[in-house]
Amino acid sequence: MSAMPVCQCLAKFKPKSVEAWNTMDWSQGCVRNKELECQKGDGFxxxxxxKVPDATDSWVNxxxxxxxxxAKCLQNCSCMAYTNLDIRGRGSGCAIWFGDLIDIRQVPIGGQTLYVRLHASEIEAKAKPKIRIAVITTVTIAVVLGMLMAIYYVRKSKAKRAERMEKCLQNDHENDKGKKEDLELPLFEFTAIANATxxxxxxxxxxEGGYGPVYKGxxxxxxxxxxxxxxxxxRQGLNEFKNEMILLNKLQHRNLVKxxxxxxxxxxxxxxxxxxPNGSLDSFIFNxxxxxxxxxxxxxNIISGIARGLLYLHQDSRLRIIHRDLKSSNVLLDDHMNPKISDFGLARMFLADQTEGDTSRVVGT
Incomplete structure (x- = not known):
């Protein structure tokens, strides 16, 4: 003897009596998870x-x-489902069911599409994953586009920065020997500096020096x-400006101005x-x-700090630098009176094995 077929509720439906269902009594059938509200609007x-429902209480056109x-089904609150009259799915004809949907079941072959009436919130619940996927997709695309735009503007900014640097350093001077320097130096906007000062x-x-004035900001x-x-x-100040920008960009020491x-x-x-904040050393010595x-x-402490800075320039840094203008006015003091060597406009860069050099003009102190 064949086993009794097992009944199942459609999506968005539940057993009318869970107790009866558990005893394999399916006679009471299934009901919607949420009751219809025809006046407030339902969906499908x-x-x-x-296999479509029993045709006892149906209507066709x-x-x-x-x-x-x-639309016809929505107009009638007792209409519970509709589908194409043509089961081949060509979209012609209309079949509508009223009241209880009796004898519906899933079939492996030859089944038809049925549009079943549900509470509007049940339809929205089904649509939410699609909406969520659409939102996630849109946000992802927006983020990717934003990243690409950011990369574009960063590269464009770097190119502009390099162009401005190259323009500033286009004339050869005593230290660069015609080489292009790769300066990773932060660029400040003119308006920011004007506001600061x-x-x-x-x-x-x-x-003020030979190069021009110095301002606090x-x-x-x-x-x-x-x-x-x-x-x-x-004109001389321009050469000093380039020289100082190139050298100080490569030097880092607690006794060198940053x-x-x-x-x-x-x-x-x-x-x-x-x-x-404490200005230059000469403002103390001569006051x-x-x-x-x-x-x-x-x-x-000041003497030791200056000596440490010079040792770094002459021996410990990856460049060998001769300051050539070391004087009390070029030694600055921080808020703890620690000395920092400044003004590298006249400095010379030596090669690793170079012990002497020539200059075409008299410079320095």
Whole structure:
């Protein structure tokens, strides 16, 4: 004797009586997970591969298409399902079922598509994964496009930066020997430096040399800076500017002033350094009042710091540098009175095995 077939509920349906279902009593059938609300709007779920319901309480129209069939079913709150009259799926004719859907089952071959009425929220629940996939796809595409645009603008910015650097360094000078330098030096915007120095206010001016004036400034993040602004009329200053930019970009030591970046914009050429609040050493040595602040331990600390900086330049750095303009005005003091050698405009770079060199002009101190 063959086993009794096992009944199953359609998607979005559940047993009317779970207790009866568990005892294999399927006579009460299945009900929707959520009751219909015809006045507020229902929808339809598409189920494939089915034997259509018993035709006892049905209605057919041979001239309607599937879209018209759906509209017809929606107009009648007792309409529970619809499909094509033509079971070959060519879209012709309309078949509508009213009341309970009796004798529906999944068939392996020759099944038909049936559109079953459900509460609108059940339809939305089914649509959510598709919406989620669409949203994820859209966001992913947007992120990828954003990354590509960011890469494009970074490369474009680097190319512009390289062009500006090359333009600044296009003339050969004593240290570069005609070579192009690969400077990974931060570039500051002119407006940022102008704002930091109150538009290069005379009140922020720290001093002036052969290259041009130096100003104190404060960036938007609160960092204090010193801005060396090249005078447009200074030809010698241009060579010193290039020399200092190339050398300080490659040198890092606690007793050398730190170059934070440069600004090459609007025919302006500026070097931006860390700010030294105590100024230069000569302002203490040649000032009777301030000179009293330099006791022997501070004198010794300053001398030792300068010596460490020179040892680094002459021997320990990957470049061999001769400063050529070391004097008290070119030794700056930080807030703890630690010395830092500055002003490398006249410095010379030696080869690893070079012990002497020639110069075409008299320079330095």
């Amino acid at each position: 779920i598409k189920l494939d591969g089915l 041979k001239t309607m298409n599937l879209k018209e069939c759906r 109150s538009n290069f206010s005379i009140n922020n001016k720290l001093g 404060k960036l938007v993040d609160g960092q204090e800076i010193a801005v060396k602004r090249l005078s447009r009329s200074s 170059l934070l970046g440069c600004c090459i914009e609007r025919d302006e050429k500026m070097l931006i350094y860390e700010y030294m 009777g009042t301030k000179g009293k602040m330099l006791d022997w331990s501070r004198h010794f």
